[in-house]
Amino acid sequence: NAGVTQTPKFQVLKTGQSMTLQCAQDMNHNSMYWYRQDPGMGLRLIYYSASEGTTDKGEVPNGYNVSRLNKREFSLRLESAAPSQTSVYFCASSPIGRANTGELFFGEGSRLTVL
Amino acid sequence: GENVGLHLPTLSVQEGDNSIINCAYSNSASDYFIWYKQESGKGPQFIIDIRSNMDKRQGQRVTVLLNKTVKHLSLQIAATQPGDSAVYFCAENLAYNMLTFGGGTRLMVKP
Numbered sequence: 001n002a003g004v005t006q007t008p009k010f011q012v013l014k015t016g017q018s019m020t021l022q023c024a025q026d027m028n029h030n031s032m033y034w035y036r037q038d039p040g041m042g043l044r045l046i047y048y049s050a051s052e053g054t055t056d057k058g059e060v061p062n063g064y065n066v067s068r069l070n071k072r073e074f075s076l077r078l079e080s081a082a083p084s085q086t087s088v089y090f091c092a093s094s095p096i097g098r099a100n101t102g103e104l105f106f107g108e109g110s111r112l113t114v115l
Numbered sequence: 116g117e118n119v120g121l122h123l124p125t126l127s128v129q130e131g132d133n134s135i136i137n138c139a140y141s142n143s144a145s146d147y148f149i150w151y152k153q154e155s156g157k158g159p160q161f162i163i164d165i166r167s168n169m170d171k172r173q174g175q176r177v178t179v180l181l182n183k184t185v186k187h188l189s190l191q192i193a194a195t196q197p198g199d200s201a202v203y204f205c206a207e208n209l210a211y212n213m214l215t216f217g218g219g220t221r222l223m224v225k226p
Binding site (some may be wrong): 003004038040042043044045048058059090092100101103104105106107109114 | 123129146147148149156157158159160161164175204206207208213214216217218219
């Protein structure tokens, strides 16, 4: 059982380039999330999708877009990368009935460096 | 690992001792409080949650205490083991799906 799978694990971009981080979960979870983690800080929510077909902004959505492609997949796109977006990105999911308690299942992260 | 932070508070304990990790939260309206463990190079892993109408909850080797009067949350780990070495984050669930994480505490277990 793979859980939450993120690709790529590492990426280096130049300022202004675009890219998409992919996330897939095989646990049949309804809700999916994208967080970023910067050194010395906790995770901050970028976007989330409470269920297939819906997406909502989190705490730090500027510079990002998301797509909930189907129940399994939730992608994060950087249209024009900036050095401030250098971070580790985590995708997470939660099953119906547990999202309100805060129990999330995280992927292993995607480390992005923007030069 | 991804959670290397220049200013992460660190707790160092001897193997076998009990550990207590503390956290202050900010929003009295939070319904749930949660503890996560993050090992180097991995994503956070859910440990335990506690609802705001409780003051104590126990799991396997872990106990979470909630003091709403002073907005304080703590995680107690009994008989700490080397495998407990990680960064621990508290989080509060302000609304459906909206977690706010604290800055984290690094736990180092000395053999």
